[in-house]
Amino acid sequence: MAAASGTHTNPGVEHRALLAESVAHFVARATDIARVRRLRGSPAEHDRAAWTKMAGLGWLGILVPERYGGLGLGLTEMAIVAGGLARGLVPEPLNAAGVLATTALVAGDNEALKREQLPRMVAGTVLPALAWQERAATLDAGAIACRAGPFEGGFRLNGAKRFVAGAAQADAFLVSANTPSGVAIFWLPRGAAGVELALEPLADGRSFGTLTLRDALAPAAQVVASGAAAAEALALALDRAAAIASAELHGVMSRALEMSLEYLRTRVQFARPIGSFQALQHRAVDLHIQKELASAVLEDALAALDREPAPAARAALASRVKSRCSDAALRITRETIQLHGAIGFTDEYDAGLYLKRALVLAAWLGGGAAHRRRYAALEGVNRES
Amino acid sequence: MTDWNAMSDEAFRREMRAFIEAEYPRELRYILRRARWDEMKGWWGKLYGKGWIAPNWPRAEGGMGLDAGKMVIYLEEMERYGVARSPDQGITQVGPILMQFGTEAQKRHYLPRTLSGECIWCQGYSEPNAGSDLASLQTAAVPEGDHFVVNGQKIWTTLAHDATHIYLLARTDRQAKKQQGISFLLADLKTPGITIRPIRNIAGHEEFCEVFFDRVRVPRENLVGKLNEGWTVAKALLSFERLNIGSPRRPQYALRRLEMLARAKGLLDDPGFVDRFIALKLDLEDLASLYGRFVGRAKRGEPLGEDVSMLKIWAMETWQQLTELLIEAGAEEGVIAGVREIAGVETDFLSPFYYARPATIYGGSSEIQRNILAKYVLKLPS
Known part of the structure; x- marks a missing residue:
């Protein structure tokens, strides 16, 4: 799917310019912070009409090959969209559904299921979520306790999944579990017998889903992937989603830094704009350097990931970019509050929304320290794995 | 050719x-x-x-x-x-400056001699009271017939004691405001009235010097560019210097030494050390990405812009942190002067640390680079 961006340079550049334009247009016209505030903490969390609009723009199919109705583009293109939407704190779960869950299905080995579900996902009528994680602080998609025992030609699943992003309105869950012959991913429709969903509220007004499986049944036709293909599909999905989360963090930090700089230029104290004080100037410069580092790593990492490197190199790239973007976004959004003073600490002002989004995006799919540990292991620096 | x-x-x-x-x-x-x-x-x-x-x-x-x-x-x-x-200032600085601003006679005389190493140049910019605030420099050059008479003092002049010539900024108009009254001159260090005194740095090396000018007669034909326009001449090369200085390669060497030692001493089993080491390694890898962007601009012939200052800040500060961690990793052995064999690795803990110290001072201190970024890139008010 990434070949498109690698082999056709000019169409790639064109796609990118068009994408950036349509994202900017969407953020300016189809959404605003009032909508974000309205939806935060609500049971819906996001707006299906907006999701359909995003589908209409082709964004849900960016990572889906053309033969399944997608655009067959790469992470570079997806990052333009996700990063641009993150600037406006757009609450629709593009990454959770359009990257994480979509990649798991695309990389799976169930051709019939792909032909059935991918066009629906691209059209926005089926909204998927990937339930891979069971405990906090792991990046290992193979750390699975959920069991899937053979049952009447299919499987019967038991166990629990946590931290499922984009679960609130998900229509189907892609769930990883261990079968007697290794890991597999199962397609479980929302509300199926034995599939229970609970939501844990998050700092940013969204939620993580907890999925409890009690003898949930999955016929053989609902096996998304099994064996080595399943393990690789999960690892690929996590790395790609971590890279796109990095692009989202970059969008969040960029907007927050703009807010801070604007404030420094206009807020007057001691009869001077506070941005004329050297102490604040130097802090602003340090934040700018973090943002530029994040942006440079992101650009390099996306381009490298779109060349489809081997799994270890891919994981190292994802860790590198997620580590920098998580820490940079946290630092910039925290400092945005500080640079604004008391007004920054009010709920009415938007600075807090950016900080909270950064908190969640940084923690999701592994924070800075977790990714540095994985990077160290991949680089052979320490012996931890 | x-x-x-x-x-x-x-x-x-x-x-x-x-x-x-x-x-x-x-x-x-x-x-x-x-x-x-x-x-x-x-x-x-x-x-x-x-x-x-x-x-x-x-x-x-x-x-x-x-x-x-x-x-x-x-x-x-x-x-x-x-x-x-x-001692390459003639190649990196004087040559390009003469090609852009010099007279035919200056080019004909100095360029071939600079190439051959017959003319070795040092840079006379800083003064005791003109460091970061370089434009407040006071060394005066007063026209007298076909000469300037130069009086004053330069300091932190790197390798002046190895040089044959100096290129310097001197005030030629006391009335004009700061940057405007400065001219760019070339002087032979054998000219009577020039005294060079090396200064020992904290590493124990005599790398920089004081250069005193006492009624030094510099021929008028050694003026480069127009009278009172020396600031423009000196500024012309700054951005490429910052690109070069912001290269990740020097800190990469420090990182390799640190990793070699850490491995030999078993420090890679210490999660506390590994956390800090890997954070610095990533700081450096990310610098390489940022550096690559600026190199890309240079390759496409685009102007580097004031934001190249961020490369110097990040490269030099990362380099320093690596040398600090090296000393810390050495513990008691880290403060033993000279080269020691530690766990089979020839290690000099202190020299890299000393070597990296002035990097955030020379070539425009990190604070000055931050001022530049705040003003020209972030457009913050002054």
Whole structure:
């Protein structure tokens, strides 16, 4: 799917310019912070009409090959969209559904299921979520306790999944579990017998889903992937989603830094704009350097990931970019509050929304320290794995 | 004359590598201080003989005329082998300045002599009361017949005691405001009235000097550019210098040394150490990405812009942190002076630390770079 961006340079550049334009247009016209505030903490969390609009723009199919109705583009293109939407704190779960869950299905080995579900996902009528994680602080998609025992030609699943992003309105869950012959991913429709969903509220007004499986049944036709293909599909999905989360963090930090700089230029104290004080100037410069580092790593990492490197190199790239973007976004959004003073600490002002989004995006799919540990292991620096 | 730019990157890299490995003195690899002229003149002669002493100069002037891409390879290969920096201000500064601002006579006289190493240049910018605030410099050059009479003092003049000539900024108009009354002059260091006194730095090396000017007569034809426009002349080269100084290669060497030692001492089993080490390693990898962006701009012939200052800040501060962690990793052994064998690795803890210290001071301190970014890039008010 990434070949498109690698082999056709000019169409790639064109796609990118068009994408950036349509994202900017969407953020300016189809959404605003009032909508974000309205939806935060609500049971819906996001707006299906907006999701359909995003589908209409082709964004849900960016990572889906053309033969399944997608655009067959790469992470570079997806990052333009996700990063641009993150600037406006757009609450629709593009990454959770359009990257994480979509990649798991695309990389799976169930051709019939792909032909059935991918066009629906691209059209926005089926909204998927990937339930891979069971405990906090792991990046290992193979750390699975959920069991899937053979049952009447299919499987019967038991166990629990946590931290499922984009679960609130998900229509189907892609769930990883261990079968007697290794890991597999199962397609479980929302509300199926034995599939229970609970939501844990998050700092940013969204939620993580907890999925409890009690003898949930999955016929053989609902096996998304099994064996080595399943393990690789999960690892690929996590790395790609971590890279796109990095692009989202970059969008969040960029907007927050703009807010801070604007404030420094206009807020007057001691009869001077506070941005004329050297102490604040130097802090602003340090934040700018973090943002530029994040942006440079992101650009390099996306381009490298779109060349489809081997799994270890891919994981190292994802860790590198997620580590920098998580820490940079946290630092910039925290400092945005500080640079604004008391007004920054009010709920009415938007600075807090950016900080909270950064908190969640940084923690999701592994924070800075977790990714540095994985990077160290991949680089052979320490012996931890 | 070879057109190096027409060569493939790989072929050029191979040829450079082979030459450097064959000709550069092994005992001068990775020395953690500025090399002196006596040590470097043999290597200078080798480079000069091959026509490789001035990669940045046009071929018509005896340089290699490298484009930005080949220039990066040139610097990479030098640094990869640990080639020390020669007293090269004539090549990096004086040559390009003369080509842009010099008279025909100045070019004809100085360019070939600068290439051959007959003229070795030092930079007379800073003064005791004009450091970061360089434009407040007070060294005066007063026209008197066909000479300027120069009085004043320069300081932090790197390797002045190895140089034959100095290029300096001097005030030629006391009434004009700051930057406007400054001129750019060339002076022979043998001129009567010039006294050079080396200053010992905290590493124990005499790398920089004070240069005193007491009624020094500098011929008027040694004025470069127009009278009172020396500031423009001096500023012309700053952004490329910041790109070069912001290269990740020097800190990468520090990182390799640190990793070698950490491995030998078993520090990689200490999660606390590994956390800090890997954070610095990533700081450096991310610097390489940022550096790559600026190199890309240079290769496309785009102006570098004021934001290149961020490279210098990040490269130098990361480098310093690496040398700090090296000392800390050494614990008690880290403060023993000189080279020691630690767990089978020849290690000098203190020299890298000292060597990195002034990096956030010279070439525009980190604070000055932050001022520049705040003003020109972030557009913050003054």
